[in-house]
Amino acid sequence: xxxxxxxxxxxxxxxxxxxxRERAFLNKAFMLYARxxxxxxxxxxYISEIQKIFGPVPRKEIVKSPLFKVCGxxxxxxxxxxGQTRRSDYRDALEKLIDSExxxxxxxxxxxxxxxxxxxxxxxxxxxxxxxxxxTILGSLGFELTFQRKQIPGRL
Amino acid sequence: xxxxxxxREKLFEEFGGYTIAPGEYLGCYTDPDxxxxxxxxxxxxxxxxxxxxxxxxRRFLRKEAIIFKQKxxxxxxxxxxxxxxxxx
Numbered sequence: 473x474x475x476x477x478x479x480x481x482x483x484x485x486x487x488x489x490x491x492x493r494e495r496a497f498l499n500k501a502f503m504l505y506a507r508x509x510x511x512x513x514x515x516x517x518y519i520s521e522i523q524k525i526f527g528p529v530p531r532k533e534i535v536k537s538p539l540f541k542v543c544g545x546x547x548x549x550x551x552x553x554x555g556q557t558r559r560s561d562y563r564d565a566l567e568k569l570i571d572s573e574x575x576x577x578x579x580x581x582x583x584x585x586x587x588x589x590x591x592x593x594x595x596x597x598x599x600x601x602x603x604x605x606x607x608t609i610l611g612s613l614g615f616e617l618t619f620q621r622k623q624i625p626g627r628l
Numbered sequence: 629x630x631x632x633x634x635x636r637e638k639l640f641e642e643f644g645g646y647t648i649a650p651g652e653y654l655g656c657y658t659d660p661d662x663x664x665x666x667x668x669x670x671x672x673x674x675x676x677x678x679x680x681x682x683x684x685x686r687r688f689l690r691k692e693a694i695i696f697k698q699k700x701x702x703x704x705x706x707x708x709x710x711x712x713x714x715x716x
Contacts, residue, residue: 512648512649512650512651513650515648516648519636519640523644523645531642531644534640535640535641540637544633544636544637548630548633551630551632551633556632557631557633558630559630560630
């Protein structure tokens with residue numbers, strides 16, 4: 473059994489203090505992941521089993537536990553691998569920025585002077601914006617493009 | 629964190645569990661505002677709740693409708709269909 477686990481978001485989770493029961497549960501979870509079961513099947517498995525392990529522990533505490541975090545990450549990996557979901561990217565950050573700064577997309581598009589349809593296609597992953605267009609969009613929000621070192625997702 | 633992932637975590641935290649029906653549901657509907665036919669994929673979650681938590685579920689879904697940018701969310705309680713709208 474591994475001593476630590478690194479999530480897709482590069483969070484390291486220590487597994488040294490798990491009880492035998494928790495280890496057995498996690499081993500089963502890793503086994504299901506290795507078999508590439510359907511992500512919904514995996515989710516149903518760990519959600520139903522984890523409550524049995526924690527018993528009366530408040531759910532707010534359970535979701536912070538190493539077991540829950542590892543299983544959630546395995547579920548996310550399966551979802552991505554099976555094309556059911558995707559990792560967050562710059563579009564999610566852009567959408568969040570626009571929604572926090574403007575009452576409506578319409579208002580933002582008027583300020584940025586871009587067609588609403590263009591923004592919609594970008595946010596819905598149907599169009600990749602040019603650097604120039606992205607700079608225009610970001611400039612309207614008071615932001616600019618910058619570089620940062622790439623984070624490599626945690627490996628299993 | 630990815631939206632679906634976060635949704636599942638919150639669903640567990642708030643209601644203590646769920647079951648996901650296998651697969652996706654592909655369908656279409658007429659948008660009441662634009663009158664356009666919209667095709668969409670849906671996922672079905674099954675929750676076992678006491679009656680006094682249904683109102684909490686409605687509030688929860690109303691917030692999720694905003695996060696998922698859905699005008700309405702289909703909810704079926706005891707065989708009765710409801711459309712949860714973020715506008716209400």
